[in-house]
Amino acid sequence: MKVKDLHILDRHYCIHADGYLVVGTAKHRRGLSGFVTGWCHRNSDTLHHAQNFLDIDSAHISFNAEMVELESFLGGVFDRDHQEQTVYRWEDQCIVPLGRKITKDEAKALIEKISDDHDIPVPKLLWMPDTNSSSYEEETNKIRFGHREIISLLHEMAHVLYHHRRDGERYADHAPAFVFTAIELYHQYAGIDLDTLISTARQANILGDMKSIKYIGDVSIPIVEYAIANDNAPKPAHHNVRKTGPQP
Known part of the structure; x- marks a missing residue:
């Protein structure tokens, strides 16, 4: 089933799955009755996990x-890391020039500080030869x-922090939720201006569909809210964001 087969009544953009949860009615009722919910990727029209409901109240209960x-x-359906190279280019062109070199001792101390600040297990640092590759x-x-x-280093620590916040649940490694986590660390620990981070990430199209976010979880709520508030794209009516998840 395709999203185009529905009259969309409501939708929510998920920054973890980089996809939409939608609820609507079928345009052509053959084989379908009542209301439908389902998921689709931001760059796809295919509807996954479609469910049928006889009344709108039941559909919205499931939607919420x-x-x-x-x-x-969702981890299996939305695990393709389609914006990985775009994130790397954004960092190389816009963010890395604003940073600085770091020594092994500085790297170890920074890892310990971030882990302590966010109450997560301290990852072990393996200082590899200068190969321009990290993981x-x-x-x-x-x-x-x-x-x-x-x-x-902050990029890798963003993976650590995001993995901990999601309790090991995986989607694409460089989905918009990861980008927001990286922005949080670049701002907090490298002192990079938040407007610069948000505006360049938006231009690179790696923040997802901010105008359709209705719920925030497992990322820095103030960072996402700041990005939404400074998004120049038109927002749908009644754009209310539900808040949850750890604070920075």
Whole structure:
């Protein structure tokens, strides 16, 4: 089933799945009755996990529940990391030049500070040769660090923090929720201007559809709210955001 087959009554954009939860009625009622909810990726028209309801109240109860508690199947449907290279280009072109070089001792101290500030287990730092390549191993909580500048370290710590906040649940590694987490750390620990971070990320189209966010969870609420408030795109009527999740 396709989203285009529905008359959309409401939708919510999820920054974790980089997709929409929608509720609507079928345009062509053959085989379908009442109201339909389902998920689709931001760049796709295919509707996943479609459910039928006889009345709008039942459909909206399901809509609200799924908006708050993401279905476990989403990790498999929305795990394609389609904006990974775009995030890397954004960082290389706009963010890394605003950072600085970092030593092994500084990197270790920064990892410990971020972990303490956010009450998460301290990942082990593996200081690799200067290969311009770094990664975070979720299973062992280790950062293999082959860069020599602070932005790349904060990028890996954003993976650590986001993984902890999502309690290990995975979607695309560089989905908009990860970008918001990285922005939080770049601002807090590298002192980069928040307007610069938000505006350049918006221009790179890696923040998702901010005008359709109805619920925030497991990211920095003030950061997302700031981005929404400074989004110049038209917003739908009654744009009320429900708040939850850890504060920065």
